Amino acid sequence: MSETQAPVPATPAPPRTRTNAPDRTPASRPFVDPLRHAAPALLGYVAVRLTGLAILLVMAAAQGKDGMLRLYGRWDSLWYQRVAELGYGHTVTLPDGAVHSDLAFFPLLPALERALHALLPPLDVAGAGLLVSWAAALAAAWGIFAVGALLYGRRAGVLLAVLWGAYPTAFVQSMAYTETLFTALAAWSLYAVLRERWITAGLLAVGAGLTRPVAAALIAAIGIAGVWRLVNRRGPGRAATRGKDRAPTWRVVVGVLLAPLGWLSYVVFVAVREGEPFAYFDVQAGWDNRIDGGVALARFVGEQFGANVFAGAGLCAAFAVLGWAVWAALRLRPALPVAVYGVAVVVISLVGSGYFGSRPRLMMPSFLLLLGPAVALAGARRRWVAAAVVGAAGIASGAYGAVALLGAGPP
Known part of the structure; x- marks a missing residue:
C-alpha cells in the first residue's frame, strides 16, 4: 500500500447475541401437527356422519318416533348398559330353549361406560355409551386415515376415512356399539406395526381383544407380520426399514x-x-354364533333362491361386489399386516353361523374393503368426482341406516 492510499476500514464485528434468547425455529408439536394433517379426513368423516344423523332424525320425526333413542336404546346397546350398571350374570331363555347370556359381550365398552358415568354423574350410562362410541369413531377415522396416508398418500387416506363413514351399515358408528372402539384400536395398532412400534401395537391389540371377538384377526395380523419381520430384512410395511428405524428383535417378540x-x-x-x-364358546353357541365354515351362509343363500330367485341373485351380486373389493385392495399390494387383518375380518364374518343381517356390520372394521375405491378416487383428475361419489354414498348410507334403525330388525 502506498503512503497516499486511504486505509480500508475494518469490517465491524457482528453484534453479540444473547445466549438466553428464545429459539424461534418452529418446534414440532406432537399432537397439534398430526391433528392438522388429519383435519380434512376428520372433518369429512364428521360431515358424512352428521348427514346420516340428520336423515335419521328427519325420518324419525316424520314417523313420530324418537330418533336418538334408536342410537342407544335398542339391541346390543341395552346389553352393554346392563353390564355397565350391574355387572355380568344376566341371562334370557327364549321359547325354543336357547339361552342368551351377557357373557357374550366383551367388557371394555361397558367398563368405559361405567367409568365415564362415575366421572360425570349427571350423564347416565346410556349417554356415556354414546359419548364413548362417538369419540372412538373419530379416533377410528383418524387411525384409518393414518394407515391410508402412510401407504398411499394423504389424499387416499382422507378418502379412505370418509368412505368408512359412508359404509352401508355406518349408522352403527353412531350407536352405543363396539364397532368404532374396536376399529380405532385395530387401526392404530396396525399403524404402530407399520412404524415399527411393536409394543404399542401389542398393547392396543390387548384393548381390541377386550372389545370384540374378531380381535382374532388383528392378533393374526400382528403375529404373521412379526414372524415375517424376524425372518426377513424388510419390515412389515412397503419399504425396508434399516438402522435406527428398525425395532430391536426383543420388542417385536414382546x-x-x-x-x-x-x-x-x-x-x-x-x-x-x-x-x-370352553364356557365362552358355549355362551356364543347359545346366541347361535359358532364357526361352521360357511354352512349356515350357504344354506341361507339357497333358501333365498328357493323363495325368490331375484333375492338369491341379489345376494350373489352382493358377494360379487365383496369379492371385487377384496381383489381391488389386494391388487394394490397393501402392507402385510393390513392385508392379513382385512381379509381375516371378512373371513371370520362369513364362516360363522350367526344372523345373516349382521354380517355387513361385522365386516365394517375391515376398512381394507374401501382401499380400492379410495385410491382410485384419489387418482381421479377431476376432484369433483370424488366429492360426488362420497356425497352420494353418504346420503345412501344415511337413508339405509334410518330405515334399518326405524324398522324392526336388528342391524
Missing part, C-alpha cells in the same frame, strides 16, 4: 406375545366363572 392377552384373558375369565374350560 409385541407379538402381548397381542392375544386381552382376548385370552376374557375367555379364561368366562371359563373360571362358569367352571368349564
Whole structure:
C-alpha cells in the first residue's frame, strides 16, 4: 500500500447475541401437527356422519318416533348398559330353549361406560355409551386415515376415512356399539406395526381383544407380520426399514406375545366363572354364533333362491361386489399386516353361523374393503368426482341406516 492510499476500514464485528434468547425455529408439536394433517379426513368423516344423523332424525320425526333413542336404546346397546350398571350374570331363555347370556359381550365398552358415568354423574350410562362410541369413531377415522396416508398418500387416506363413514351399515358408528372402539384400536395398532412400534401395537391389540371377538384377526395380523419381520430384512410395511428405524428383535417378540392377552384373558375369565374350560364358546353357541365354515351362509343363500330367485341373485351380486373389493385392495399390494387383518375380518364374518343381517356390520372394521375405491378416487383428475361419489354414498348410507334403525330388525 502506498503512503497516499486511504486505509480500508475494518469490517465491524457482528453484534453479540444473547445466549438466553428464545429459539424461534418452529418446534414440532406432537399432537397439534398430526391433528392438522388429519383435519380434512376428520372433518369429512364428521360431515358424512352428521348427514346420516340428520336423515335419521328427519325420518324419525316424520314417523313420530324418537330418533336418538334408536342410537342407544335398542339391541346390543341395552346389553352393554346392563353390564355397565350391574355387572355380568344376566341371562334370557327364549321359547325354543336357547339361552342368551351377557357373557357374550366383551367388557371394555361397558367398563368405559361405567367409568365415564362415575366421572360425570349427571350423564347416565346410556349417554356415556354414546359419548364413548362417538369419540372412538373419530379416533377410528383418524387411525384409518393414518394407515391410508402412510401407504398411499394423504389424499387416499382422507378418502379412505370418509368412505368408512359412508359404509352401508355406518349408522352403527353412531350407536352405543363396539364397532368404532374396536376399529380405532385395530387401526392404530396396525399403524404402530407399520412404524415399527411393536409394543404399542401389542398393547392396543390387548384393548381390541377386550372389545370384540374378531380381535382374532388383528392378533393374526400382528403375529404373521412379526414372524415375517424376524425372518426377513424388510419390515412389515412397503419399504425396508434399516438402522435406527428398525425395532430391536426383543420388542417385536414382546409385541407379538402381548397381542392375544386381552382376548385370552376374557375367555379364561368366562371359563373360571362358569367352571368349564370352553364356557365362552358355549355362551356364543347359545346366541347361535359358532364357526361352521360357511354352512349356515350357504344354506341361507339357497333358501333365498328357493323363495325368490331375484333375492338369491341379489345376494350373489352382493358377494360379487365383496369379492371385487377384496381383489381391488389386494391388487394394490397393501402392507402385510393390513392385508392379513382385512381379509381375516371378512373371513371370520362369513364362516360363522350367526344372523345373516349382521354380517355387513361385522365386516365394517375391515376398512381394507374401501382401499380400492379410495385410491382410485384419489387418482381421479377431476376432484369433483370424488366429492360426488362420497356425497352420494353418504346420503345412501344415511337413508339405509334410518330405515334399518326405524324398522324392526336388528342391524
